[in-house]
Amino acid sequence: MRINGAWGRPINLGPVINTPGDELYPYVSPAGDLYFSSNGLLGLGMMDLFVTRESKDGTWQRPENLGAPFNSAADDFGIAMMDASESGYFTSNRQGGAGGDDIYFFRRSGRIAAIDVLDLTNGMPIPHAELLDTQNGDTLQTNSSGRIVLRVPSCTTLTGWQEGFFPKSLDICPDDVPNGADTLFLAIALQPDIPQTLKGVVFDRTSGRPLESVKIKLESEGTCASSDLVYANEQGRFTLELQNECCYNITATLEGYEHVTQQSVCATGPNREQYINLFLQPRSKAMPVSSPADSTNYPESPDNRGNEQSRTDLFEDFEPSRPSSRDTSTVMAYKLNVYYDVGRSSVQPGSVSELLKLRDLLLKNPSLVVEISSHTDSNGNAVANEELSQRRANAIVRYLTSEGIDQARMIPVGYGEALLTNDCTDGVDCPEWMHQENRRTEFRIIRQ
DSSP states (O other): OTTEEEOOOOOOOOOTOOOOOOOOEEEEOOOOOOEESSSOOOOOSSSSEEEOOOOOTTTTTOOEEBBBTTTSSOOOEEEEEEETEEEEEEEEETTSSSSSSSEEEEEESSSSEEEEEEETTTOOOOOTEEEEETTOOOEEETTTSSSSEEEEEEEEEEEEEOOOOOOEEEEGGOOOOTOOOOOEEEEEEEOOOOEEEEEEEEEEETOBOOSSSSSEEEEEESOOOOOOOOOOTSSSSEEEEEEETTTEEEEEETEEEOOOEEEEEEEOOSSSSEEEEEEESSSSSSSSOOTTOGGGGOOOGGTTTTTTTHHHTTTTTTTEEEOOOOOOOOHHHHHHEOOOEEEEEEEEEEEEHHHHHHHHHHOTTTTTTEEEEEEEESSSSSHHHHHHHHHHHHHHHHHHHTTOOGGGGGGEEEEETTTTTSSOOOOOOOOOHHHHHHSSEEEEEEEE
């Protein structure tokens, strides 16, 4: 401050403005905003341009990085405003200039855009990710919160990338800003470049029991590398890595069983894990639905009574369910791929085709009486789970009754979490795929 022709003692603007680095070239615009350059504040490159304002109480607000196109990966400094801060000049040694430090003219145009670069798998910001502006060739960088703010004068394409991620492009135009808004908020979600995981279980199609030592092999459908050979463990489980954006055929083989080939297992999309169940058919064709001691539980097709092959064909459209260790029944249960909304008992429309298969089975075999059971995982209250599963089993019976099946031939039972197929009981930390094994709907023949 100058008093009576003499300068007073300088006053440091404090730690909000000043850093251990360099703060240079201060400039106060006609609007009273303080512009300066700094290499100590978080920026896009070396020396960046910042703006701050003095609050009514005399303190300085936290400086804001001017973003691109003012700032680049090089030194940007010495700004001077004109025309009510709508145009002006600044100095930069960025690439594309005539020499070292060059003077640039600017005029405000377009709209402000705030771009967040995120991890596609978890939605978390990716700090210091790079963005390439194809309109002017500038390479920009997000801040520690994964965000970059820039002015978009015209339509352009921004391509974001970071080490360990696949690049992703985003088309952006100033006109995309809704009427009445001055800032466009967008996000670029990058997919991690890490292998996806395929997890599965191999079952005996006849007994529904898991099979140990099954040889599992992935063969690439294109130029992608094929996976290493693995073997199912004592629980029939296996894990394989899938290369991103690749598709495979999976083959399972075991002595004494027909091999099975599953088509088009593809590593696409944001999910890092996939799950699959494989069923191997014993080379012997017999496929009983209960223990050999209880022949009354072997339903026969009315059109082919006495034909052993008819017992196999009767359920060929259904997958055997994985049995629960707590289930004392010796009768095979079959899986119904029926889905519900969370916490609801109404069947989703996509499940209708599966219910129609069961309807056709019952219509073709009018002597069969079935138990229709619904099961939940161990999450939540056990009593509530039992009530929910009972409502779901009742809903299936109501639907099949409306399709012409005698209600007396269907026994709805809700087991809740009583018959878990694995060890994911209360208090046990299990992955989602193991809980999914317990959330199932089944049917079994209880008499003719």
